[in-house]
Amino acid sequence: MAHGYSSVHPRTAALLKELGVTDGQITQGYGNASASAGYHLAEGRTAPAPAGHPYSSCVDLDYDLAWQPGFLGRLSMAGIAGFVRDTGSFTDNHHIHAVHPGLLDEDGEVAILSGPRTQLIDYIHGRDGLKGHQALQGRWKPVQAQKDAIAAVYNAWAPHVATRVYNAHGDWIPCYAFFELGTVRCEARPLLEALGATVGWDGQMIATHDGKPLDLSNARLRLAVDFTRGDVRGLAEALGYKVKFNWAADKNSAEVRLSV
Numbered sequence: 001m002a003h004g005y006s007s008v009h010p011r012t013a014a015l016l017k018e019l020g021v022t023d024g025q026i027t028q029g030y031g032n033a034s035a036s037a038g039y040h041l042a043e044g045r046t047a048p049a050p051a052g053h054p055y056s057s058c059v060d061l062d063y064d065l066a067w068q069p070g071f072l073g074r075l076s077m078a079g080i081a082g083f084v085r086d087t088g089s090f091t092d093n094h095h096i097h098a099v100h101p102g103l104l105d106e107d108g109e110v111a112i113l114s115g116p117r118t119q120l121i122d123y124i125h126g127r128d129g130l131k132g133h134q135a136l137q138g139r140w141k142p143v144q145a146q147k148d149a150i151a152a153v154y155n156a157w158a159p160h161v162a163t164r165v166y167n168a169h170g171d172w173i174p175c176y177a178f179f180e181l182g183t184v185r186c187e188a189r190p191l192l193e194a195l196g197a198t199v200g201w202d203g204q205m206i207a208t209h210d211g212k213p214l215d216l217s218n219a220r221l222r223l224a225v226d227f228t229r230g231d232v233r234g235l236a237e238a239l240g241y242k243v244k245f246n247w248a249a250d251k252n253s254a255e256v257r258l259s260v
């Protein structure tokens, strides 16, 4: 896996240098280490080929930095969201996993993948950025001003249209739905389970309802690391729901209403 300053976006490098991070303390830039499979995949290049190199919004830092007084707070105030990974599946792989919002690819476009994007949203809400989206525990978590610093960068750069999905009774289904590229996509498992389906895994996501397999072929399922995302319409229609999308009057948010 790529490591050191040459493995991160020049904007990430500039901020980390200011914070005193050494080349050797950048343990993974873009890459595909097994413990973080998918999050660090290259999102684009820092400049059109053959110049530049691939980059990811994710960067892993040496765990020693997590013990440096004030480091994680300064990292967040510099606009980089850091998660200390030292428990659970990370017991033998202590590190800081960080996500840097605000990067643009070689065409000047936002190219962040939905895995790290979901982690930024979790950070802003005090959650851990892992499967299950639990409240962040452990030796460090951001205070409000630090979450706000990341939210300000994120919202100015890659805002998603907050899209609430409501079931046929009008109850909100929290499923990380965003309006992306003309379609509302969400995490498939929480939506399917909220609608009474049983979700399993057989090399890909499979689901049943009342013992019958669901045809998810129109949901365009795609694994974004731990999060399998799919089209809300395709998922809900697999369960026989009608789907209606409504913009809020201000066009800053939207909702999806399911009905039978």
Ligand SMILES: [Zn+2]
Pocket: 028, 036, 039, 040, 058, 059, 060, 096, 097, 098
């Ligand atoms: Zn990482």
